Amino acid sequence: MAPTPSSFSHLVSNGSSILEQNGKDEFQNAKTWKTLNKDLIPQETKVCSTPLVSAIEKAIEEKHATFQFPGHNKGLAAPSSLTRLIGDLPFLYDLSEIEDQFTQQSPILEAEKQAAKVFGSSQTWFLLGGSTCGVLAAIMGTCNSGDTLILPRNCHISAISALSLCGATPKYIFPDYDSHWDAATSVSPSEVEKAIKELELEGKKPAAVFITSPTYNGICSNVKEIATLCHSRDIPLIVDEAHGGHFGFHPQLPRSALQQGADVVVQSTHKVLLSLTQSSMLHASESLLVDKDRINRCLQILQSTSPSFLLLASLDATAAELKENPEAIFDNAIHLAEEAKLDLKHIPGISVLDFPNTDPLRVTVGVHDLDVSGYEAQDFLFKDQRVLPVLTGSRSVTFLFTPGSCREHVNRLVTGFQNLSSVYLLQNTKKQRVKRAALKPFVDIDMKLTPREAFFAKKKKVDVQDSLGKICGELICPYPPGVPVLIPGEVITEKALNILLQAKAYGARISGASDPHLLSIIVCDI
Incomplete structure (x- = not known):
């Protein structure tokens, strides 16, 4: 079973107990009471300090007569088709009012402060719009209309959306590219320096430099060297570290962007870590190059005024779990990924991406020697073993190992590739090999409008x-x-x-x- 933050699972267990204890009076006619497990006895669980989880737990225990949002009223009117799937408890904790995220006494603010200590930031904001929201706030918080932002041409679409919102002009740089894998790799410091100098010749200074590290394949850039380069010219560095929220929490994982000197870092806490989907974090260092109050104002514009406390609590619980025992969380995932790579390398026609400074939890498998595309391989693996990858490319398929990965799934992954190899190697002996061209990126960009x-x-x-x-x-x-x-x-x-x-x-x-x-x-x- 995939691990869940212990404080979060404790909250769910305790919620079952609360519903049971108070069901005969407060929930007598509710569907919630009818579907309870009356034999459930919550186990004692050692938890870290979790302000948000505790605030939700307290709010439920107080048994308010609620005349507020949301309309389902703690599950009393939850849609039956959904409760059959997920039960009643998520609705019990789906509260709309605890305290405002931006007030000084908010449990959200306290949880963010504790998360900042865990992740090593000067300030951390919880995000409920994914890393997209963090990228928007980071760029809007550093760039004005007419400013120039240096960013890689292979950035996520959220960075382009941010430019549309704030009116800054992009100065594109191009990451290194590996034609064999048909994949963009890292952004070189020399490429960043070249862009800065080109702007200097025009009498301009970029408002910020924005890079993506790691890539979807887990390939990391030299953030430390790029940060040093930017800071030598008083330019803030923003890092889209959506796929690297787990970095720095285990000796076999790369150092995080914050540890390498980035000024603003966006992380999808739900991707490899333990929070619920859509929840992310935005971190700022102690750097004076970034106006944290302005970023906060941007988030007030971009974030909902009715946040999901379930999602927020999952961020709070994840930070607490990382504080408790970070290395143990990733030991199994790293071990399973290493085993999978070794097994896959022995399969005829299969190769495994092995770049320096790459996230060990990403396993990118090449299928070009089988004369199939990554998309064909994905279809085969799904039909053969019901295996789902995190990314599919023209020449490869990428798999993500997380704290929730298990050996049975790894066995199916390896078996799927063994079967793929057998089928397509046999087919290739009976037909002429077709050379598949890589989807090479282009550099002849002609921007007529911002x-x-x-x-x-x-x-x-x-x-x-x-x-x-x-x-x-x-x-x-x-x-x-x-x-x-x-x-x-x-x-x-x-x-x-x-x-x-x-x-x-x-x-x-x-x-x-x-x-x-x-x-x-x-x-x-x-």
Whole structure:
């Protein structure tokens, strides 16, 4: 069974007990009382200090007569189709009012302070809009309209959305690229320095530098060297560390971006760590290059005023779990990933990505020697063993190992690739081998409008064959990992279209396009 933060599971167990004790009077006619396990006895659990979990527990124990949101009223009117699936307890804890996230006495604020100590930040904010919300706030909190932001062309779409909101202009840099794996790797410090110097020649200074590390494949950039370079010119460094929230908590894991000197770091706490989906964190260092009050104001604009306390409590509980015994959380996952890599390397036609400074919990498996695409391999693995990857590419499939990974799943993963190898090696002996071209990235970017200008420009739909040379009006990317191939404001090139059409032919899902079949494209009508 996948591990759950102990304080969070204790809250759920205790909630069952509370419902049982008070059900005969307060919940006599409720569906909640009818579905309770009356024999449940909550176990004593050692927990760390968890302000949010404790606040929710106290709120339930006080047995309020509630005339507030939400309408289901602690599960009394929960939809039966959903309670059959997840039970009543999630509704019991789905509260709308404890205290305001931005007041000085909030249990949310106290939980964020404790999380900051665990993650080593000067200030931490809990996010309920995923890392997307954190990227938006980080860029809006450092860039004004007309400013320039240095960022990699393979950034997540949220960074482009932030530019549309704040009006900053992108100065793109390009990560290193490995054609054998058809994958962007790390952002080199020299590429960042080159961009800074080019702006200096124009009499400009970037408002910030933004990089993504690690990549979806787990490949890390040299954040320390990039941070030193930026700070030598008083430029703040923002790191999209969505896939590296677990970094720094085990000696075999890479150092976190905060530990390497980044000023603002965004982490998807739900990706590898233990919180609920959609919950993330935004961290700021002690750096004076960033206005933390401004970031806080940006979050007040971007975040809901009615946060889910279930999601917030899962962040609180995760931080407490990491404080209690961080290394033990990852021992099993790292061990299983190492075993899987060794087994996979012995399968004919299968290769395993082995780059320096890569997250050991990411296992990227190459299938190009079998003359199949990653998308074909994904379909085979699902049909054969019901195995689901975290990322599929043209030449590989990537798997994420987490604290919840188990040996039985690893065995199915290895078996799936053994069967894939047997089937396709046999087929390849009976037919002529077809060489599959890598989906190489392009660098001939021609930006006619800023993302913000393109966002607000009039638009029209044209056939894809008539779109060449026109200014793109929508953000289009194969998904995952959500890296855009066409960005609003850029001239549509033949190379960009070929990348999208080839990805679609391989089986990728096209995200962001109004026409997912790519028969037409939205362009700016100027």
